[in-house]
Amino acid sequence: MNLLVVDDEKDQLESLRRGLRSKGYRVLEALAAGEALEHLKRKDNEIGMVLLDYAMPGMNGMELLENIRKSYGSLPVIMMSAYAEKNMLIEALHNHCDGFIEKPFTLNRLMQEIERVKSGTLSGDKK
Helix, strand or coil: CCEECCCCHHHHHHHHHHHHHCCCEEEEECHHHHHHHHHCCCCCCCCCEEEEECCCCCHHHHHHHHHHHHHHHCCCCCEEEEEHHHHHHHHHHHHCCCCEEEEEEEEEHHHHHHHHHCCCCCCEEEE
16 A cells, blocks of 8 residues: 655654554655645556654645545545644544544554554454
8 A cells, every 4th residue: 555644753754654654554655735736636546545744834634634634535634743632633533534643653552553444443443
């Protein structure tokens, strides 16, 4: 599966790329929302899931999520954030975000969330 990882922090992006590639994923990277939208527009990428950071300059992760929902429907999206505020989580769910992971996290925890989203489970139950 091809994963698009969107994070404005280069070190975080590199760490995620290395970890996810070690687990067999092809990783496409974007440092900003506009770059992520360009990746999504390319038909040869066949992106299977997007992992996006909430706090980014310009268009933040929630705005990017809204754009993805408008243009790409049910493409699975996991939001990553160090700011797990209740209102943000509610807004993410309202915008049909498939998963959420609070920074900092381990690669194993991220893999669990990716697998949960891939299997379509929510709180232990099938959707």
